Amino acid sequence: MSVQELVVRRGRRSGVTTMVAVHSSALGPAVGGCRFKVYPRVHDAIDDVLRLSAAMTRKCAVAGLDFGGGKSVVALDSVPTPEQRRAILLDHGDLIASLDGAYRAGPDVGTGPEDMLVLRERTPHVFCVPEEHGGTGSSSGPTAVGVLAALRAGARSVFGGDEMNGRRVVISGYGSVGAQLAAALAGQGAEVIVSDVDERRLAAAEERGLRKVGTEQVLAIEADVLIPAAVGGVFGPGAEVAAPLVVGPANNQLTDDAVADDLAARGVLWIPDFVASAGGVVYTLGREAENLTHDQALGRVAALEQTTQRILDAASANGTTPLAEADALAEARLTSGAEPRTPSPREPRTAA
Known part of the structure; x- marks a missing residue:
């Protein structure tokens, strides 16, 4: 896996190993989340930061952002x-x-x-500090909006329409994004089933009238839509998937890119995670790097529906997978910069 720069350092205060991977700066400075996680070995954390930084490169490129991909990991024991x-x-x-x-x-x-x-005490190169301190706060809301945008495009491809009323939707992971997706889809009339390793989250889901299932059952439940909203590595070769449409915010859902071909061969439309999960970074960078208003930035997020539709149309026309077409779109932008991003309101727009 090609990476521009990987820095691994043991903290002088804490003694804990932290790391940053800059995968690409072809389109601009690298951006990506800071992950706090317990790892069995430091090498597992390094593998994670490399995979995640590569996914951020694809995410930013496909979303039309003038930023590259990076990631940082705190390797806790x-x-x-x-x-x-x-x-x-x-x-x-x-x-x-x-x-x-x-x-x-x-x-x-x-x-x-x-x-x-806390990070901003040591560096200005940080996004999403609380709103009262001048940032945009949590990006979970815009991330959920982006998933729903990708879901609409996917539903049209699979079901012929994006109406969710009466659809059965299974959400694996009832965290900050999964809970917002559940609420939105239930509000549209979908039957929502959720799963999570945290019993407190499941109790909260039950209080909201949602049905819960164990994590070991979640992939095999017959449903119209499966939304992976927890950890990565969900789908490996031969993974049992009982829904015809899979779209969600979890990063690195496939254990290997070849699994996308396997899913397609079994009639499952899998929308690449780096496409579906881009809402958070699109919104945050729009607000904090370009000074867009809330509504303008959400408009950028909503445009992920058109991006997803373009990818799905290309896959259908070319007899390929959405992953292959999303990768082609990312590669075209990374190598030539030819794919224009959505201009900000301050920039001139070419008249039609």
Whole structure:
């Protein structure tokens, strides 16, 4: 896996290993989330940061953003105390600062806006600090909006229309994004079934009238739509998938890109995760890097529906998979920059 730069460092305050991978800066500075996670070995964390940074390159390129792909990981061996967490974040902030803007961090699994605020004590190259401190806060809402946009395009391809009333939707992962997707789809009349490893989250889902199932059952439930909204590596060769449409925000859902061909051969339309999950970064960069208004940035997120439709139309016309077409779109932009992004309101638009 090609990577531009990988920096791994043991923090001087905490002694915890943190790392940053800059996968590509062909389109601009690398952006990507900061992941706090317990790993069995440091090498597992390195593998994760490399995979995730590569996915961010594809995500930014397909979404038409003038940024490259990066990621950072804090390789924990146990859950830290609040005091240890602060020391780790300050160490990680120093590492990000040492890259002098080549990588810019936002929240990811295990981190949130308050953590970004601590990072900002050591580096200005941070997104999504709390709104009261001048940032955009959590990106989970725009991420969910982007998933729903991709879902509409997918539903038209599979079902002939994007109406969700009466559809059965299974959501694997009832976290910040999964819960918002569940609420939105239930509000559209869908039968929503959720799964999560956290019993407290499942209890919250039950309070909202949602049906819950165990994580070991979730892929095999017969449904119209499956939404992976938790961890990556969900689909391997021969994975049992009982829904004809799979679209969700979880990163790196496939254990290998070849699984996309396997799913397609079995009649499953899988929308690439780096397409469906782009809403958060599109919104955040629109607001914080381009000073767009909330509505303008959400308009950019909504445009992911057209991007997804373009990819699905190309796959149908060429007899390929959505992954192949999304990769082709990303590669075209990375190598030539020919694919125009949506201009900001301050930029001139060519008259039709």
